[in-house]
Amino acid sequence: MAEATATETTNEEWQPKIVMFCCNWCSYGGADSAGMGRFQQPPTVRVIRVMCSGRMDPVFILNAFLEGADGVLFSGCHIGDCHYVNGNYKATIKYKFLKAMVNELGLEDERLKLDWISASEGERYAQVVTEFTEQIKKVGPSPLKPEGVI
């Protein structure tokens, strides 16, 4: 019993490391709006800006996991709003491949997520980050984390 309580407390204190890729024109602006609007969000996310969600290379995502990310989020403009016409369609297809890959590899499905956030959706940005953080907290630290990385 005492042991169980101890793990529960450590779990509560554990903060996941999340890598988030945002497209320059929408989602990165969304992050800015979230900050300006002072919407509360957990400090779990490291944002990396890419020009377009279509620029997302599977290498980025796989490398993030290998470096110790507990979860990876990637985000772009809503369908129809991509500044490079159809980059987010391409992102959708890459996402399907990556999802299938991550599932077969044995990483939990919850660790990878694609979502669309526009530049004005500061509140939504904060909400996506909060929900994703909760989701990762539930599944715990990534089994791909290298030795010694917290």
Added chain:
Amino acid sequence: MDIGDCYVGWATDEDIRTRGASGGLVTAMLAAALEKGLVEAVVVLKKLGEFEAVPIVTSDPEEVKAAAGSMHSVPIVLSRYLEYGTKVALPAKPCDARSTIEQAKRGQVDIDTTYIVGLNCGGTMHPAMTREMLETVYKLDPEEIVGEEIDKGKLIFETKDGEEHAIKIDELEEDGYGRRESCQYCAVNIPTMADIACGNWGVIGDLAGKGTFVEINTEKGIAILENAIDAGAVEITPADEKGKAIRAKVDGAMMKVAAAADKKYLSPIEGSHLDYYINALSDCINCGACKTVCPVCACGEGAKCTEFSSSSDTYKMSLFHLVRFVHLMDSCIGCGQCTDVCPADIPLTHIYQRFARPIQDEFEYKPGMDMTTPPFFGVDLLEEGH
């Protein structure tokens, strides 16, 4: 002659006809294509021994003629040896043909100048494994073997003394011998994607063993066969309905066998997938051979899988492998080359297929069957209202 026509044909040259696997038709067609200038080069297997051959690109019809016969213990994919822009022909098992098409989609092969002479394929064996099997199961000296044949589900070896030694392939495979694992679950037996599909299934009556069944699939298929007929190198007769039906029936039966092998080898991993993969890849010595031989990969040096990965990385898995798993999800045809060359005996084909199958099913996209573009490149500007 029209697309869809089926014939039984043979080489008019007696020597080619006897040395050829069924009727020497393929050899005669390839040699005539060179002699008449339909192509500038032909890729064939140059025989070094009963279980050993090397792919050669040749313009010498004599070398093509010397290559007659099927080598079941040479699981080499020939499409790797094609060069862009050369008018070339190659004999092609389904995996050779499918990888040629995947190369063409990636600008490595010009499909318009490449004549794919398809060979039906029931499977190939690993040469080292074949030798071991001969010694331990057949109790024969591999050096004594002068010929091999697959007939009615049996693998038959002929020795110098003229004796034939037959064992059921099923039995061999239960003991871990016989066809390579990837060939056991390869469900494409008739190369419908080739320009012309040749084989011995469906050759019946007097012509059995002395004729090759051909099905014309494309205009190029018509061209290469008519060229050989005009050169006087081959003769053909229309295939009869009974032969066609037998061919289709055997093909269907082989597909069922492949589906059973699929269940046997590729049923979901029990327990932790991640542990399985980390463990399976832990013996990798980073030699890069699996990438070099892969006949659908179009990256040369400086590929993403190698550029972003370093042997000094201390990750739980190598990025090299993870990148390749993703990159081959839409193109792996399960040809088995990667497993064959891996010095650490990692069952790579098996692993690539595990990643590729679900997504190929989801997109209903089967690589190498036709020139359909892979899902990612199928996104066009006009899609969904743009």
